[in-house]
Amino acid sequence: MLLSAVLVVVFGVTGTFVQVPYVAIGPGPTYDTLGDVGGAPVIQVNGRETYPTGGELRMTTVSLNDKITLFGALGLWASGRFALAPREEYFKPGESDEQVQQQNVQQFEDSQSNAEVAALRHLGYPIKVLVKEVVSGTPADHVLAAGDRLLSVNGKPVTKEEDVRAALSDTLPGQTVSVTFQHGNEPPRTVPITLATNPDGNTKQGFMGLQPIDRADVPFDVKVSLQDVGGPSAGLMFALAMVDRLTPSDLVAGERVAGTGEIDEKGNVGPIGGISFKVVGAREAGATVFLTPEKNCAEAASAVPDGLKLIKVTSLDSALTALGDLKAGKPVPSC
Structure with missing residues (x-):
């Protein structure tokens, strides 16, 4: 009887306070x-x-309940409104909340x-192309910055983000291309950028090192x-x-x-x-x-x-x- 009582207490404490690896x-x-x-x-x-x-x-x-106990998880599951899933599906190992x-x-x-x-x-509103991100250590680094507006690349006008990739489609690493851009309200500038080899190892065209993104060009x-x-x-x-x-x-x-x-x-x-x-x-x-x-x-x-x-x-x-x-x-x- 004593052993049974101890097991009940241990199970009760575990179910009440110990968290399970589920959400x-x-x-x-x-x-x-x-x-x-x-x-x-x-x-x-x-x-x-x-x-x-x-x-x-x-x-x-969708609501997501994390750090739940065994009894809490069982209660949520029994309610019929919640499903349990392994925590690692939503929180990668080593990743903090x-x-x-x-x-x-x-x-x-x-x-x-x-x-x-x-x-x-x-x-039907016009679209502009901005620099979303510049990869550190690439040809565009310290030349362009996130938020800059791209106007032309390699002599070709840029009106949508696909135009940037198209302008580089026939280039090679080591080739120098011109990039016209606008930083904030400053006047447009044209600068030369010498392209590098794409780090993915599969793309033959020159690599500039920036990610373009479409944004609305509206006065509101x-x-x-x-x-x-x-x-x-x-x-x-x-x-x-x-x-x-x-x-x-x-x-x-x-x-x-x-x-x-x-x-x-x-x-x-x-x-x-x-x-x-x-x-x-x-x-x-x-x-x-x-x-x-x-x-x-x-x-x-x-x-x-x-x-x-x-x-x-x-x-x-x-x-x-x-x-x-x-x-x-x-x-x-x-x-």
């Missing part, structure tokens, strides 16, 4: 990208006329920038105000909200639409993780329609709750077309 994943909060959070508009446009909107465009999230948080924040900020470029490109600012959210999956919903704010047509016309999807600067929508939990969170928030990346359709369809219609999307354009058809009562692509 619990479940439905997270949703945010209306057309609405306010904490008294501030989620999408705010300064310097340009905006239009009233109706309904909701809700971005969805702070590093993971920084990565999530950076992904979230990138999703905002990509959404802005995709939305404004769709609306688009700001996203949302705290304590990370990851790249809100991009599609941000882009839709920006288009809705900047055009007189009401995208959702009073509907409660939720969705998810990573977006790139061209407006292509990619798959995300945790969609089986996001559809649950969307329905609990009152959504009746869920915009679903094409490659997530099968998983979403296996978990979709009653009353939620899945619409398959592949791009910002396809999402806008589907919302227009939905408003008009026309068929829409479903999962």
